[in-house]
Ligand code: HEM
Ligand SMILES: *[C@@H]1O[C@H](CO)[C@@H](O)[C@H](O)[C@H]1NC(C)=O
């Protein structure tokens with residue numbers, strides 16, 4: 001009950017701070033599509049059985065969706081005519097698994113046509129991805145609408161892996177997200193994979209005095225230089241976010257303390273007293289990380305978006 005009240009208060013706060021306000025609710029599909037969440041969960045589970053990289057892809061896709069124009073499934077739209085969509089923009093690197101959402105939408109449409117937004121399906125799928133990886137579950141407020149606009153040029157508004165703490169703070173606060181949210185949500189990097197290009201700034205020509213970022217553990221840096229050879233630009237080369245890259249746990253925070261995370265933006269969480277304190281807290285308690293992660297996910301996924309219920313997630317109605 002306490003959680004429920006917290007969730008509802010949050011939803012009200014978030015809707016009040018952005019416009020146009022879309023009121024999300026926990027029982028939005030109770031009458032119109034009662035099985036929607038189990039249909040999506042099964043679709044995500046089936047896809048994950050075939051491809052272990054699906055959960056990380058869906059979690060990141062939801063984050064990218066919410067950070068550009070709110071959670072409105074703008075990330076799912078295909079480019080059309082001379083409009084280049086987000087999908088084909090810079091910073092889209094390695095977004096994948098779109099087919100999972102497209103297929104889930106088809107199944108949902110068969111059960112309850114024209115009722116469930118693609119934005120909600122992606123939000124459900126991101127939550128299911130966390131659950132399938134052994135993380136916490138939560139009740140998701142729903143009723144998002146899908147947007148009609150997607151622009152490749154807007155993806156530069158996403159935070160970059162080279163960001164320092166003040167740039168990260170600014171990127172999050174512009175979306176009503178706090179330093180606490182920043183640390184908790186960065187914990188999403190407990191699962192998944194990164195390409196060399198996202199951390200190459202740290203392992204070669206770091207700055208005028210250091211070839212390698214001195215905050216990175218030397219043996220870890222050496223191993224990354226090994227998998228990311230300069231010359232043969234293997235486009236698919238890279239590294240897992242953490243050694244337990246399919247398990248949603250608090251290893252990521254322990255790795256930050258050891259200098260063994262991939263991005264400058266991960267390591268930057270130690271450069272501010274408040275965020276540093278949270279890194280230590282989450283490194284020592286999986287439960288406190290999970291609790292904070294759930295709170296911040298609900299907050300992020302309540303960012304406002306669109307206008308319609310798309311029929312096909314790839315195109316506007
Ligand atoms: C704080 C700012 C963030 C930055 C700078 C950032 C940056 C990145 C980068 C550069 C990659 C690797 C892309 C590649 O090279 O393939 C990545 C992957 C990933 N990110 Fe983030 N991210 C941030 C926040 C988040 C948030 C809030 C979440 C979700 C809660 C998230 C979830 C993920 C996941 C799951 C992957 C792995 C994707 C896969 O394996 O396909 N990230 N992130
Ligand atoms: C990402 O953007 C690039 C450049 O616009 C494009 O060539 C590529 O196909 C896009 N990748 C995906 C997965 O959409």
Ligand SMILES: *[C@@H]1O[C@H](CO)[C@@H](O)[C@H](O)[C@H]1NC(C)=O
Pocket residue numbers: 164165166167
């Ligand atoms: C972060 O980077 C920006 C842009 O390069 C710079 O202006 C700012 O001083 C940096 N902040 C910190 C805390 O290093």
Ligand SMILES: *[C@@H]1O[C@H](CO)[C@@H](O)[C@H](O)[C@H]1NC(C)=O
Pocket residue numbers: 207208209210214215
């Ligand atoms: C390079 O980075 C290190 C670690 O952040 C710093 O101590 C050093 O002053 C930097 N050197 C230059 C020339 O900026």
